[in-house]
Amino acid sequence: MKKFKRIAIANRGEVAVRIIKACEELGIETVLLHSEVDIQSRAYRMATKTVCIGPAETAKSYLNIAANIEGALAGGAEAIHPGFGFLSENADFAEACDKAGLVFIGPSAKAIRALGDKVHCKELAKKAGLPLVPGYEGEQQEISRLMAEAEKIGFPVIVKAAAGGGGRGMKLITQMSDARELIESAQREALSAFGSAKVFIEKYLDRAKHIEFQIFGDSTGQVVHFFDRECSVQRRHQKIIEEATSPSLTDDLRRRMGEAAVAIAQLGKYKGAGTVEFLLQDGEFYLLEVNTRLQVEHPVTEMVLGVDLVKAQILTAQGEFVFNPQQMRVPHGHSIECRIYAENPYLGGVPSTGKLGKVDWPEGPGRRYEYGFEDGDEITPFYDPMIAKVIVWDESRPRAIQKMIRVLKESTVFGVHTNIPYLIEILSHKEFVNGTMTTRFIETYFKDPIPQPELSEVEKQIVEAALKQARGGAVTATVGLGQEMNSPWQSYWRGI
Structure with a gap:
């Protein structure tokens, strides 16, 4: 396969910037496929070329397969990078790219259908003998059937979108009287976010940790894992803080979970970057899902392993990236990522929109910033309120925590509220410092808005x-x- 001269980016915000920077290092031009309201963004200013693909409404722009294909072709691109979210796990999009003569920078449509669809993934995992959380993944999606299955599993249960992740289309059901309303809500949200209303139900583990393994399949089909990340700090099933590697795993657990992650990826004939997610409770782990895309939290893996996952994705799509069996990758030090949201931490995370004033991220060793907006840019109400990611690295976890707190305190964002004080409170909490937090950490200790200073x-x-x-x-x-x-x-x- 020939080297790409120009790549289209079917995404926005900080991930679009991340892809542009990787392309620049490889000498590749970029085409940003953007909505009408995203002209005030860093990615818009950085891209070689920009093509507007529709209005703010995601169904008419970022989730519009035809518009993205037409935009990429109009911009003279040879390939499309979907980033994460939107169409990144849409097999129909990957297929449409192929039919249009565009390379989809990600796994094949077949692999996405096998692993990215949460229900099909669990069916594959059963064949492989991987441990699964008890649940229902059937094709019958009538509300009455789903309610009956929830009751059979036993409350609490969690209903999830089959076609996507990121906390969308996900509802916790604790009693039968709430089941109908919450299932219908999950289906509506799943349809809006991923174009499919299909859901599945599984038992809710109330003391679990969320651990994921970064997998990667090279140009030859060889799959390895780039170790693990701890993602237990979540609010409404959306990750807030991630770190590599997890403080929760023994050497034996890490080995067994890594082997399981590689096994299911190999069954799915996986190429490129992906993530296998697990729940860990009482020393036992269960397969949660496979994300057939780059993750928001990929920088912490890059920091501890010295890899560039986005460049590796592009090189793999060109047929050039092959693992060297003599090159052993061993994690070094500890990395933490905090997601910076435009929201009011004193009102429970209400989104904060408007024009950014002065924005400054403090320089220093072991500090990395990925941001999609700068001074004067508009934070609109149309999309996810994440405006940046702050990533730190240090030689140990305690020092990485201390560094992150310092970096957040030194960061400047005028014009909108941010969750920075909320993040500092979390990082300072005893349970986080000890590394014993579970997925119920936020629900237990940070259910209410933090007090105003x-x-x-x-x-x-x-x-x-x-x-x-x-x-x-x-x-x-x-x-x-x-x-x-x-x-x-x-x-x-x-x-x-």
Whole structure:
């Protein structure tokens, strides 16, 4: 296969920037396929060429297969990188790329159908003898049948979208009286996010850890794993903080889980980057799902192993990436990633939109930032509110935690609220520091909004002076954080 001259990116935000940077290092031009509202973004400014594929509504732009194909061809691309989310795990999209003469940078449509569909994946896992959480993955999707299966499994159960992940189309059911409403809600959300209303049900493990293994299949079909990540800190089934490697695994568990991850990937004839996710409880692990794409949290694996997964994806799609059996990859040190969301941490994570003011990520050794927006860019209400990822590396987990807290306190984001103070609270919690947190960590300790910090007298005087200057008139004698909507302190940026 010839080397690509130009690659289209069917995504947005920080992942689009990540792909553009990998392409630049390989000397490849890029075409950003974007919606109408995403012209104020870093990726838009960085791409070699841009093609608008539709309005803000995802069904008419980022989830529109025909629009993405037409945009890529119009931009002169030879391949498409789907990033994560949107169409990244859509087998029909991979197939459409192939029919249009475009290389889909990811696994084959057949592999996506075998592993990316959560129900088919579990069927394959059963054949391989992999441990599974008890559940129902049948084709009969009538509400009455799904309710009966939930009751048979025993509450609590969790209903999940078969065609995707990322917490979308996922609902926890604790009693029969809520089953119909929550199943219908999951189906609607799954249809909106992934184009398929199909769901499955499984027993909810209430003390589980979420552990995943990074797998990769090279150009020859050889599959290896790049070790594990801990992703137990989740809010509404959406990961917030991830780290590599997991502090929860013994050497024996790591070996057995890694072997299981590679086994199912080989059964699916997998090529490129993917992730096999497990739940770990009471020393036993269960296959959760396989994500047939790059993960949001891939940087922590890159930091501890010294690999570039995006470049490896592109090279594999070109038929060039082959593992060297003599090159042993061993994790070194510890890496943590925090997702920075535009949201108000004092109101329970309500999205915060608007134009960004000053944004500054502090430089330093072992620090990495992946961001899709800069000073003056607009954070709109149309998409996921994640605006950046902060990644740190240090020689040990305790030092990595300390470094992350320091980095977050030194980070500056004006114009919108962010979850930075929320992240600092989590990183400082005893259970996180000890590495004993489970997927119920947030639900147990951070169910309510965090308290707002009080302004000092000096800070209040600064607020008063700034407001007076901005409005050209007098202001009230005292202003508290959150009491004055136009206060320059409204956007949390400073350390606690």
